[in-house]
Amino acid sequence: MTDHDLLRAALTERASRAPDPEVVLANTTIGIRRARSRRRATAVAGTVAIATAAIAAGVMVLDRQGPTQSAHQVQPATAPTQQSSTARQASPGQQLPTKPSVSATLPFTFTAPAGFRWDNWSVTPSASMVDLRNGTSQVNALLTPTAPRQGGHQGNAQPTTVRGSQAELRQLTPASGGPVTVQLVWQPAPGTWITVTSSSAELARSVADSITLTPSDPPEAGAVASLPAGLAVSYWGRGNAGMTTVMIGPDEFADKTMCATLNFRSGTAPNEVTTSGQGQRAPLSAPDADGVRHTPDGRILVRQLDQNHWAQASLGTSAVTAAQLRDIILAASAH
Amino acid sequence: MEYEEFCREQLAGLVRFAAALTGDTELAQDLVQDALIRAYPRWPKVSRLDRPDLYLRKMVVNGHLSWLRRWYQRSVRSSHDLIEAAHPVAADPAARIADAGHLAELLSGLSRRQQAAIVLRYFEDRDDAEIAQVLGCGQATVRSHVSRGLSALRIRAKAERAEASS
Numbered sequence: 001m002t003d004h005d006l007l008r009a010a011l012t013e014r015a016s017r018a019p020d021p022e023v024v025l026a027n028t029t030i031g032i033r034r035a036r037s038r039r040r041a042t043a044v045a046g047t048v049a050i051a052t053a054a055i056a057a058g059v060m061v062l063d064r065q066g067p068t069q070s071a072h073q074v075q076p077a078t079a080p081t082q083q084s085s086t087a088r089q090a091s092p093g094q095q096l097p098t099k100p101s102v103s104a105t106l107p108f109t110f111t112a113p114a115g116f117r118w119d120n121w122s123v124t125p126s127a128s129m130v131d132l133r134n135g136t137s138q139v140n141a142l143l144t145p146t147a148p149r150q151g152g153h154q155g156n157a158q159p160t161t162v163r164g165s166q167a168e169l170r171q172l173t174p175a176s177g178g179p180v181t182v183q184l185v186w187q188p189a190p191g192t193w194i195t196v197t198s199s200s201a202e203l204a205r206s207v208a209d210s211i212t213l214t215p216s217d218p219p220e221a222g223a224v225a226s227l228p229a230g231l232a233v234s235y236w237g238r239g240n241a242g243m244t245t246v247m248i249g250p251d252e253f254a255d256k257t258m259c260a261t262l263n264f265r266s267g268t269a270p271n272e273v274t275t276s277g278q279g280q281r282a283p284l285s286a287p288d289a290d291g292v293r294h295t296p297d298g299r300i301l302v303r304q305l306d307q308n309h310w311a312q313a314s315l316g317t318s319a320v321t322a323a324q325l326r327d328i329i330l331a332a333s334a335h
Numbered sequence: 336m337e338y339e340e341f342c343r344e345q346l347a348g349l350v351r352f353a354a355a356l357t358g359d360t361e362l363a364q365d366l367v368q369d370a371l372i373r374a375y376p377r378w379p380k381v382s383r384l385d386r387p388d389l390y391l392r393k394m395v396v397n398g399h400l401s402w403l404r405r406w407y408q409r410s411v412r413s414s415h416d417l418i419e420a421a422h423p424v425a426a427d428p429a430a431r432i433a434d435a436g437h438l439a440e441l442l443s444g445l446s447r448r449q450q451a452a453i454v455l456r457y458f459e460d461r462d463d464a465e466i467a468q469v470l471g472c473g474q475a476t477v478r479s480h481v482s483r484g485l486s487a488l489r490i491r492a493k494a495e496r497a498e499a500s501s
Binding site for chain 2 (some may be wrong): 003004007008010011012014016017018019021023024025027032035063140142144172181183195197215257276
């Protein structure tokens, strides 16, 4: 093996420590929302008197929390379902909220094509998505409260319809070359845009035509019976790491540095856990009366939820206290 | 290319690049998130570039360099690091050379621009022109970074072999 081969192997090993892209994407979405809020606040302050600007900022804060998302609201748990999307009861003509529920509820329902299984999914206050996969075939459905940005591929866009709504069929060629990707984009309701992406036009059309704005439950989502007062969920999803992750912080737009992380995992809880991105590990204590185990520094808690599932709750910063972390893991359940 | 489309296509590669560059999951995550958040409001302009993927790598590399500058101003070596420095573990030299993790440690001793050039060349297989675009320098400078970086790695590895066998 040459020096160059060794170097490539070393770099590949380092690259294996890459963070979960889904978590990165979720945090990026939150960061963009925060940056927008800051810009809006700055614009307001620059054009009106200070007193008026203060009032406007107050209104913005109230608007961000929304009428049903007070900071002290206890969030409901949701039950996971099997491979296909399972619709919940919804009133006819139900409008999709622009800020989805913080529980693990997708704000839409779809029918997975034969042979496809859920791969990644995530629900955040600003976007919800699901990836379906069958071998190398993949289809992605993304719901956002704003229109997807218009890029440099407009020459290949064609008007079409999806379930009676005006839609756009786009054929996208990656800048770096490679296979053409097909996208169907439409607005099924005010403040709601859906984008279905696939390498196959038939697949994209099949999934797009099946989508309704009825909330549904992802599989293997885990559940949290209630949250401590003052905390909210900012991300709930399953990424490439192969486990469901919930990020819980002081508000629904809190970034990861402010959040505790709750992971739902399959199997039996181990006797030690990884405590850092550098692979450092720490032993877990024996279970206490509630079945909770902890690392020596108390920053990670582990609990066996049932015979086949366990959960790990990890502190981020002081925004979530040790007592709140304990409440979170005690409220966690596999279903 | 739309922002969302770019993220879907490029994010996996971008986080792996950041992890190869930093060797640190948390830092890689922070750098990529910062880059994507800062790129979003400029996306109409970024998307018109020939290679938005290289532009995002440039943002990650610049973020790494500025992060290192901030970190150096307040970093203190941990007691564990001091013990390691005073009492280096002498392992079998052949085994150490073959250990990819050890080679990564050697890599961390290079200058940050040399590290970035080495990662872009040997992890991402980028050519001189692409690396020059990311680092914001000329192609001759890229060749210099790569050549000197490799030489430094070989010298450090040789010194450690000599130390381990003495």
